[in-house]
Amino acid sequence: MxxxxxxxxxxxxxxxxxxxxxxxxxxxxxxxxxxxxxxxxxxxxxxxxxxxxxxxxxxxxxxxxxxxxxxxxxxxxxxxEHPPYEFLLVAEDIPIDIVYEDDELLVVNKPAGMVVHPGHGNYSGTLINALTFHFENLPKNSNDRPGLIHRIDKDTSGLLVVAKTEHAMTHLAKQFFDKTSSREYIALVWGNIEEEEGTVEGHIGRHPKNRMQNTVYEDGSQGKPAVTHFKVLERLGYVTLVSCKLETGRTHQIRVHMKHIGHTLFNDERYGGEKILKGTTFTKYKQFVDNCFKILPRQALHAKTLGFEHPTTGKWIEFNTDLPEDMQECIEKWRGYAKHMED
CATH class of the missing domain: 3.10.290.10 (RNA-binding S4 domain)
Structure with a gap:
């Protein structure tokens, strides 16, 4: 025995x-x-x-x-039998675009294409791999991820705050939980949104048939509560440039909410935005849209503004970033097309 x-x-x-x-x-x-x-x-x-x-x-x-x-x-x-990613986490000398840094925290501008944390086949090349190389002894969140307060999707660009101390981790995590932080995203979506501004509310949970997607459960029977406030910035014919402010931070929230109201993000392949959803099917138009897809080979979403109370000073600090070149170039092409439609 x-x-x-x-x-x-x-x-x-x-x-x-x-x-x-x-x-x-x-x-x-x-x-x-x-x-x-x-x-x-x-x-x-x-x-x-x-x-x-x-x-x-x-x-x-x-x-x-x-x-x-x-x-x-x-x-x-x-x-x-194999250890989870945190045991396999390798520090990698990957450049980080640091927008702000002090003793408590840093704000980084993540490029599109970079995964935030390792897992499910992405064990290298992530922001966490880079942070582990450049910073020692970052505090771990409840999921054992060093420095991470929140995250954005792989193909979404923009701002993230990272904690450098336990105090900052606790303080910042509470702000995100209490919805007192401020996050604004810029998105290019299919179609002409009739309202100048509005709010999308609806529980977000896993799609019952397509497990790679999330969806809205209006009756609240599944998922978690989610609120997105949007405002039209510019109408560009068959697409619209919008500002989206998050009240909650669910996985794929903006992507799911905008699809739910009939305005899927431009070139969001996971949610069907890589198809021509509005406009004509004429050869020239299709060629124009395909060219836009080549310029912007990802969903048109950028985390532009991030604001929160500094964990030590108590002062409100806010950061802004310009739209990345791929989004800017794509928007410019649509501006030209919209002007041509008016003429």
Missing amino acids: KDNDSALEGQEQELFEHYRFVADKGQNPLRVDKYLMNLIENVTRNKVQNAAKSGNIYVNDVPVKQNYKVKGGDVVKVLF
């Missing part, structure tokens, strides 16, 4: 905890594979089911199959 026990103990020591969730007390019985798909970003059902078949999903420290029904209070863990 001792030999068997030792073998079991050795096996357990080789498993690393990648995810841990405690089901809410009011959780209705739900298959563990569906439960995890709702909580783990960008995971597929196939991956979850394979993890269950391999004995990597534990509930209350007992391995379960994918059809186990999660109940209130259950502790759900996903364990693998």
